Amino acid sequence: WDRAIEEFEKIPENFPNSKLSAEGVYYAGLSWQQKGDLAKAADAFQKLADKYPYSDRIKDAMKREFDIANDFASGEKVKVLGIPALSGQEKALELYKHIVKNAPFGTFGDQAQFKVGDLYKSQEEFEEAQKAYQKVVDDYPNSEWAGKARYAIADCSMQAAKKAQYDEKTAQKAIEQFQGFKQTFPEASQAIEADAAIKTLREKNALTNLQTAAFYEKQKKLSSAKVYYEEVIRQYPETSSADAARKKIEEIIKNDIEPSKSSKPWYQLW
Incomplete structure (x- = not known):
């Protein structure tokens, strides 16, 4: 794949104004992906979206970028000198944000924004996670991810209340957020989980x-x-x-x- 990558990357360098430039970038990305270097593949797909937004390959490139972001978020490591060495969490965050920026209302915009919240939450950066989830609620109110984001916002408050010394005020905020979630999405599959969370938090507040x-x-x-x-x-x-x-x-x-x-x-x- 090395020779293929080399040749494909030459195309936009030698023919910057040609329609083939976008094709070269796209196929370079595919080649990196086939070689197993997902970070460099994603870089190529990002480049395609940034420099050739009207390319016919954009839709497929964004899907591939999203899939690669999911791989990194799930534990895939970034390669250094061809060796998997670095955590892929930051790369996943970069890719999700890039998708939201370049195709906010595309197929993966709402889900990518939700995934940003998930990553921050997994790192216990609950305030940043809540901001990311709130953006899903604000920007994609009719999306299936909006309800999940409302629940996730409340769950972040609950997790923050548990962290270090128990914070009764944050716990009460979580209770109110879970209650708001239930009122807005009474038929949601997570309604039962919200009830359980409210019960747990009220028991904890009472015990305090x-x-x-x-x-x-x-x-x-x-x-x-x-x-x-x-x-x-x-x-x-x-x-x-x-x-x-x-x-x-x-x-x-x-x-x-x-x-x-x-x-x-x-x-x-x-």
């Missing part, structure tokens, strides 16, 4: 408040503890934490334990 109440109770600050126990019951009545909170309040009332005021004489309170 229950733990806060338990901390105040341990510190003998029973009024504050009671406030948090009541908040668990009010906000998350269906959770197991709410049942535990009810029992705790009953114990506090039963023992008639009130937060004790300082036993120090008044002159030692300063």
